[in-house]
Amino acid sequence: MTPELRRALQLHQSGQASAALPLYARALAQAPDDQAALYYGAIAARVCGDPALAIARLDRLSALTPHPVAELFYQRGLAHSDRGNAEPAIADFRAAIRCKPQMAAAHNDLGNLLRQRGDFSAAGQAFADALAADPEHFEARYNRGLNALQSGNLALARQELADCLERNPESADVRATLVDVLLDCGEREEARRLARASVGRLPAAPQLWNALGQAEEACGDPAAALAAYRKGLECAPDDVTLALNLGLLEGEDGDFESACARYDRIAMRHDHDGARLRRATLLPSIPDSEEHIDRMRGEFRAQLAALREQGLTLQDPLNDYGCTPFYLSYHGRDDDRVLLGELAATLRGAAPALTFTAPHIGRPRRTGKWRVGFCSHFLFDHSVGRAVHAFIAALSPDEFDVHILSAPPFVDDPLARRIRSRAQQHALPFELKAARDHIATLELDALVYPEIGMDALTYFLAFARLAPVQWTTFGHPCTSGLDSIDTYVSQALLEPPGSERFYSESLRRLPEGGVFPDYPGTALPPRLRSRAELGLPATGSLLICPQSPFKLMPQFDRTLAEILIATPDAQLLLPSARMGGLTELLKARFARSLGPHARRVACFPWRSREAFVELIAACDLLLDPFPVGGGITTWDALAAGTPIVTRPSDAMRSRFATAALTLAGQARCGTTIAADAAQYVGHATRLLNSPDERRALRQTLSRAAPDIYRDRRVVEPFVAALREAIGT
Helix, strand or coil: CCHHHHHHHHHHHCCCHHHHHHHHHHHHHHCCCCHHHHHHHHHHHHHCCCHHHHHHHHHHHHHHCCCCCHHHHHHHHHHHHHCCCHHHHHHHHHHHHHHCCCCHHHHHHHHHHHHHCCCHHHHHHHHHHHHHHCCCCHHHHHHHHHHHHHHCCHHHHHHHHHHHHHHCCCCHHHHHHHHHHHHHCCCHHHHHHHHHHHHHHCCCCHHHHHHHHHHHHHCCCHHHHHHHHHHHHHHCCCCHHHHHHHHHHHHHCCCHHHHHHHHHHHHHHHCCHHHHHHHHHCCCCCCCCHHHHHHHHHHHHHHHHHHHHHCCCCCCHHHHCCCCCHHHHHCCCCCHHHHHHHHHHHHHHHCHHHCCECCCCCCCCCCCCEEEEEEECCCCCCHHHHHHHHHHHCCCCCCEEEEEEECCCCCCCHHHHHHHCCCEEEECCCCHHHHHHHHHHCCCCEEEECCCCCCHHHHHHCCCECCCEEEEECCCCCCCCCCCCCEEEEEHHHCCCCHHHHCCCEEEEECCCCCCCCCCCCCCCCCCCCCCCCCCCCCCCEEECCCCHHHCCHHHHHHHHHHHHHCCCCEEEEECCCCHHHHHHHHHHHHHHCHHHHHHEEEECCCCHHHHHHHHHCCCEEECCCCCCCCHHHHHHHHHCCCEEECCCCCHHHCHHHHHHHHCCCCCCCCCECCCHHHHHHHHHHHHCCHHHHHHHHHHHHHHHHHHHHCCCCHHHHHHHHHHHHHC
């Protein structure tokens, strides 16, 4: 051994690889085939950030060695991995395992590369092999939990991560990932408890503040979530994930300027195209005026065009961008199809991998029953689940294999169990490629998205061609803007002639019948509480508009003002927004648009569905807003019998109340369906001054409600339309 090599090894063993590196070079200059200098010099080169030199030295060593040992293959695999060369790294790790089957580190690193390329089954086996070789290999156990989370095996992920936490309570990564798993499992309170305990134990870990923010959001405390994200950014001011999540929540809370400024900072500091796209597509949830709406929509289009011209790039659109164009459809404009199409084109250009086609498309189909998938996050006791559960149940198991493709976080309630009872359940991971690949393996004949635009994962999945027939429907009352979705399935009561112009998809009108078949209505309690017991004024007229504040557009303010002016004793009840900032913005707008009458608007807090219906029953009149009206809330209101005033347009999103009143037999007299704003005011003021007419309307609605809830006439046409689509 030369003095240079001896000194190099001494420095290397003492942790001074950079000082050893030139000495290895001198040793190899004197003896190019010295195996110790080649091997340890390669390790030093890789540690010092020169994997190419490491690979060259290990290649030379391999050529000199008749039977290379496992460690040589393993080190070269690490160097290839450092260079981003996955395939030669995988080959070397496998060669190391052949030489030394009990080499846990090689199994673990092989598993990581397989996981990164989306081969979760093979990765899971590699991590299991690592743990079989060394049950104490902490990294392999943690990676096995991550792999299970990414592949949708939440039970295994929870088990492995809980084990990791017990073995190493000081691991911030383990704690944050376990919070993610608990949230995906629907264990929101347990996730929040763990997140709160974790930031108390490790307050300098930004990933734990992010986990706490996510948990507080899931538990319905957005103010606490905002505080958690801000605290995390105090610890790590340049943490992109925290900043993106805070910007998203600030926008949701109506703090438009802060959200814009935050996205601008992220884009500038980190050259982050996802932040640029978020900034371009950010829309106010409570617009100031109709002119404000038009200006923001114009900027939306202009900024998308500018980003396309600049050449936007998104490696992972779900995590880099992760938004949906939700608020566009509530502005009441006719050009949603155009704007959504431009957003889709921008995203396809920025992330070409979104344009994916499943391998079975275009091939002869497998024999057997028709395979139909329903992909959604909301197939539980939610407006989407209540709207489509009967359609799913109507698909006979003798004819159809039905697959429920659930996006996380998962919810387990009676309606969710009812939906799953006659179908195969798939828990999709919150990872676009993994979720898409999983759906592709099912070789579906038809894929139905009950809503597109309310959930980021399903929105981005819908860009792909995963079945020959792809539908969406009115879980979200707006076109998708995607050329990958063939048909928008709607209902004749909701679609007047000419409404095809609103859709990028072909429009399929199901025949007359109940819009929401087998609706799980809420029965009123045997004794309705008095106004006083409900905390309401005992005298005067009570109006209620039980819609989320983001549905209340400025043009409706003028109508509210006229109604309040015409009925001086009336008070209007509105639900408080989930985000306190939105309620304050709406109050500020009302102060301008309603003037002194804004004092007669009161907000009520969230309550159970049963208490919500009882509150509606205590009111004299329900005001359905325009240009976008209520949907599921209108069906809930039928049980209360409270008269409804509505003003439909040609767009489906304004016509649910009209459909309900038509089914109840009220359309013939036209007493509550207005043709314009002036007639809307006239209907409302007349009814508030006509208790006998209100009583008659209550009786009509109350008698009709049970039959409307049980109306299944639309179900068989849906099944027939599906047969026709997949059978051609």
